[in-house]
Amino acid sequence: MATKNSPDARGGYRLGLQLAPIIIVCALVFLVPVFLDNDFLLNKAARYVVFGILAMSLSLSWGYAGILNLGQAMSFGLGSYALAMALKLKTVPIQTGSSGLPDFMAWNNVESLPWFWVPFQSLGFALFAGVAIPALVAAALGWFMFRGRVTGVYVAIITLATMVVINLVIIDQQRYTGGFNGLTDLAQLEVFGISFDAYSRSTYYLVACCLTATLLIAFAFTKSRAGLIIQAIRDHESRVRYFGYDVAVYQIFSFALSAAIAGLAGMLYTVVMEFASPTFLGVQLSLSVVVWCAVGGRQSLVGAFLGAVLVAGMQGALSESAAFVETWTLVMGGLFILVVIFLPKGLAGLAQTIKARLGRRESAQANMSEPLESTEGRL
Amino acid sequence: MDQFVQQIVTGLSIGSILLLVALGLSIIYGSMGIINLAHGEFVMLGAYAAWTFQHYLGLGLLESLVPIFLVVAICGWLIERYVLSFLNNRPLDTILATWGVGIILQQAVRLLVGGELRYVQLPDSLSDSTELLGVQVPVYRIFLFFAALALFALTWLLMNRTMVGMKLRAIIQDRAIAACFGVNARRVYALTFAYGAGLAGLAGALVSPLKSVSPEMGTGYVVDAFMVVVLGGVQSLAGTVFSSFILGELSGGIAFLENDTVAKAMVLLAIVVLIRFRPEGLFTTHVRA
Numbered sequence: 001m002a003t004k005n006s007p008d009a010r011g012g013y014r015l016g017l018q019l020a021p022i023i024i025v026c027a028l029v030f031l032v033p034v035f036l037d038n039d040f041l042l043n044k045a046a047r048y049v050v051f052g053i054l055a056m057s058l059s060l061s062w063g064y065a066g067i068l069n070l071g072q073a074m075s076f077g078l079g080s081y082a083l084a085m086a087l088k089l090k091t092v093p094i095q096t097g098s099s100g101l102p103d104f105m106a107w108n109n110v111e112s113l114p115w116f117w118v119p120f121q122s123l124g125f126a127l128f129a130g131v132a133i134p135a136l137v138a139a140a141l142g143w144f145m146f147r148g149r150v151t152g153v154y155v156a157i158i159t160l161a162t163m164v165v166i167n168l169v170i171i172d173q174q175r176y177t178g179g180f181n182g183l184t185d186l187a188q189l190e191v192f193g194i195s196f197d198a199y200s201r202s203t204y205y206l207v208a209c210c211l212t213a214t215l216l217i218a219f220a221f222t223k224s225r226a227g228l229i230i231q232a233i234r235d236h237e238s239r240v241r242y243f244g245y246d247v248a249v250y251q252i253f254s255f256a257l258s259a260a261i262a263g264l265a266g267m268l269y270t271v272v273m274e275f276a277s278p279t280f281l282g283v284q285l286s287l288s289v290v291v292w293c294a295v296g297g298r299q300s301l302v303g304a305f306l307g308a309v310l311v312a313g314m315q316g317a318l319s320e321s322a323a324f325v326e327t328w329t330l331v332m333g334g335l336f337i338l339v340v341i342f343l344p345k346g347l348a349g350l351a352q353t354i355k356a357r358l359g360r361r362e363s364a365q366a367n368m369s370e371p372l373e374s375t376e377g378r379l
Numbered sequence: 380m381d382q383f384v385q386q387i388v389t390g391l392s393i394g395s396i397l398l399l400v401a402l403g404l405s406i407i408y409g410s411m412g413i414i415n416l417a418h419g420e421f422v423m424l425g426a427y428a429a430w431t432f433q434h435y436l437g438l439g440l441l442e443s444l445v446p447i448f449l450v451v452a453i454c455g456w457l458i459e460r461y462v463l464s465f466l467n468n469r470p471l472d473t474i475l476a477t478w479g480v481g482i483i484l485q486q487a488v489r490l491l492v493g494g495e496l497r498y499v500q501l502p503d504s505l506s507d508s509t510e511l512l513g514v515q516v517p518v519y520r521i522f523l524f525f526a527a528l529a530l531f532a533l534t535w536l537l538m539n540r541t542m543v544g545m546k547l548r549a550i551i552q553d554r555a556i557a558a559c560f561g562v563n564a565r566r567v568y569a570l571t572f573a574y575g576a577g578l579a580g581l582a583g584a585l586v587s588p589l590k591s592v593s594p595e596m597g598t599g600y601v602v603d604a605f606m607v608v609v610l611g612g613v614q615s616l617a618g619t620v621f622s623s624f625i626l627g628e629l630s631g632g633i634a635f636l637e638n639d640t641v642a643k644a645m646v647l648l649a650i651v652v653l654i655r656f657r658p659e660g661l662f663t664t665h666v667r668a
Contacts, residue, residue, distance in 0.1 A: 068471055068474075070474075144655060145655065148655045148656065150654065150655060150658060152470075152471065153414060153470065153471070154609075154654050154658050156414075156471070156474065157605065157609060157654060158651050158654055158655070160602075161602075161606070161647045161648075161650060161651050162647075162651060164602065164643075164644075164647055165644045165647045165648055165651075168640050168643055168644045168647075169644060171640065172638075172640040172641065172644075283598075283602075287478055290474075290475065290478075291475070291478070291479075294475055326486075326490055327486070327490070329482050329483070329485070329486040330483055330486050330487065330490075332482070333479040333480070333481075333482040333483035333486070334479070334483060336475070336476075336478075336479040337462055337476055337479040337480065337483075340466070340472050340475045340476045340479065341462070341465045341466065341476065344469070344472065
């Protein structure tokens with residue numbers, strides 16, 4: 001993968017070749033509304049693309065940095081709540097009138113707006129916070145973990161437990177967070193005079209634009225110097241440490257970047273779904289993200305994206321078809337076990353193997369052998 | 380004073396359930412390095428087995444414990460043999476595979492016996508309550524406490540006083556060397572996993588009279604049990620016992636002072652901090668890695 005990015009004359013060509021899947025996928029995503037003339041289906045497609053962004057963000061921390069974050073939905077949920085809080089304050093509650101308290105607070109006898117809700121009266125702050133808060137939380141958690149050289153399974157447990165704690169707090173503090181019900185009856189997002197109705201093309205294109213931007217940012221990161229070091233850390237942490245690098249700093253950075261992208265995905269999800277709920281940072285969703293990533297290929301950004309779209313799409317289709325309405329979880333579980341056992345690198349790994357086979361045949365004719373697969377992922 | 384004793388007893392009761400569930404997980408994780416996310420589903424299978432034996436065959440809970448253990452253990456053996464044995468040396472992938480196994484088991488049960496709640500009856504001989512240090516305690520809770528300790532003792536004997544246990548300990552120390560001495564690691568692993576699954580099944584059967592039985596009942600247990608194992612220290616059976624009762628008393632106590640949700644959040648936070656500073660757990664046995 002990145003190790004093949006040698007600074008020879010073919011470097012530019014190879015970079016282009018690696019960018020190709022990203023460009024093709026983004027172009028396809030942008031083309032969907034041309035063929036899909038149904039607002040309901042378009043909304044569904046937007047949801048799958050948002051899941052794709054979420055899976056891609058996990059691929060950045062799991063596949064590239066070797067940090068299995070079982071709490072990726074935490075960042076997603078925090079982003080979702082940040083935007084939902086701002087949109088909730090934009091609605092006009094029936095009981096308390098305009099610029100009054102959100103309805104659920106009035107029901108719970110809250111007298112005045114809690115301090116942490118106040119800044120969310122500004123939409124600009126909310127849009128910033130939706131990315132910044134998950135990133136900061138992740139940076140703090142990362143600092144806590146990676147400074148203590150916590151690795152492997154323990155990272156998975158800590159991230160999962162932290163997410164459960166935040167989820168429990170949100171459910172418990174019903175007066176301030178809406179509890180189990182989450183934040184519903186939100187206003188529509190309006191930026192620069194464009195309003196984003198969940199069932200409209202504008203929302204879909206917003207999601208598609210965010211996908212393109214985040215994919216390119218993530219790609220640029222993996223190709224940067226820091227991105228290469230982070231992959232080296234994944235493959236052999238102590239060796240990189242002996243070279244004198246501050247391993248924790250790189251881990252914290254990629255962990256926070258991944259969380260920021262997940263937070264953005266969360267904000268988009270609020271726009272698409274028109275509510276925020278504690279399930280957005282639940283164990284169920286969080287493990288699903290891991291599944292998407294594993295199926296698509298954790299070490300490929302595009303692979304993880306496609307994995308999410310494919311699995312979530314299939315899940316949606318199977319659960320609605322009469323023949324599989326009861327058995328789709330069985331199908332999904334079985335499929336997933338097969339992928340884990342036989343395709344540890346996911347569909348992207350399968351594509352790579354096929355490409356390598358074809359390439360080997362060609363290069364054998366040209367008598368030009370070179371190592372095809374150099375890094376064997378340990379995780 | 381009465382309230383204090385009541386709290387201690389509640390904590391012990393939570394702790395004995397935790398121990399029952401965590402014991403199997405501890406064996407599987409400690410000796411095989413497999414993070415078994417399907418553990419909660421084994422608990423659920425055990426509870427359903429208890430319900431099935433009672434509902435269709437009219438067997439009491441106590442008489443059906445041995446068959447329940449065998450049924451769930453066989454399930455575990457099959458899963459080890461046909462799924463997990465492909466994943467040697469890929470510990471993180473076992474999280475994913477066992478998750479897949481878990482959702483399959485859950486849905487299969489839902490399809491076979493339906494998603495509605497089921498109830499298992501207490502054995503008649505244990506349905507009373509008795510007075511202990513001035514507070515009323517259900518006899519069944521006391522029975523659970525001693526059942527948990529008995530299963531722990533049995534497991535300890537199995538690990539430390541039998542041939543299979545010795546082979547397992549040899550594999551934990553060094554799989555390759557153990558194999559050189561003729562230990563069939565695959566067979567020992569399959570038996571270990573089956574035993575751990577069987578223990579989970581027993582746990583499910585034993586708690587089934589206290590809770591309603593549903594296909595989703597296992598998910599709550601697996602996180603708690605996992606915290607017990609991490610807190611107690613991997614590969615330390617005695618640590619598992621202590622940490623179950625520590626966690627039991629802790630969550631009982633905080634739940635009394637605040638509420639259940641806060642108790643759960645506080646306990647999780649405490650464990651997160653503990654892992655950071657003492658990833659090997661509170662009680663550890665030394666193992667040559």
